[in-house]
Amino acid sequence: MALARLHGGPLDGQILPLDDVEQQMLIVPYSETQVMYRREGEATHTGADDGPTEVAFWFAEASDDITPSDD
Numbered sequence: 001m002a003l004a005r006l007h008g009g010p011l012d013g014q015i016l017p018l019d020d021v022e023q024q025m026l027i028v029p030y031s032e033t034q035v036m037y038r039r040e041g042e043a044t045h046t047g048a049d050d051g052p053t054e055v056a057f058w059f060a061e062a063s064d065d066i067t068p069s070d071d
Contacts, residue, residue: 002053006037009059010066018055026057033064 002018010030018026026037037057045051 002043002055004037004057005054007056007058009035009037009062011035011037012059018053021053021055023055025060030062030066033062033066035062035066036060 002021004016004018004023004026006012006014006016006026006028011028016026016028021043024039026039028035028037036059038060039055040058041056043053043055046053
């Protein structure tokens with residue numbers, strides 16, 4: 001199992017399961033829009049005994065403008 005660690009944007013700090021360790025872009029639903037995160041760097045923790053593989057993804061863009069809710 002691999003994990004995507006998200007940096008920046010509205011999902012900063014979130015960790016999501018990652019099906020493909022070679023994946024270059026994540027498109028994630030966010031409220032009524034989608035946000036895109038781009039892979040940066042190599043996978044870490046790739047050994048058999050050092051935990052799940054992690055890949056860093058950094059915020060790239062959103063489909064629409066993201067504005068904070070008044071709720």
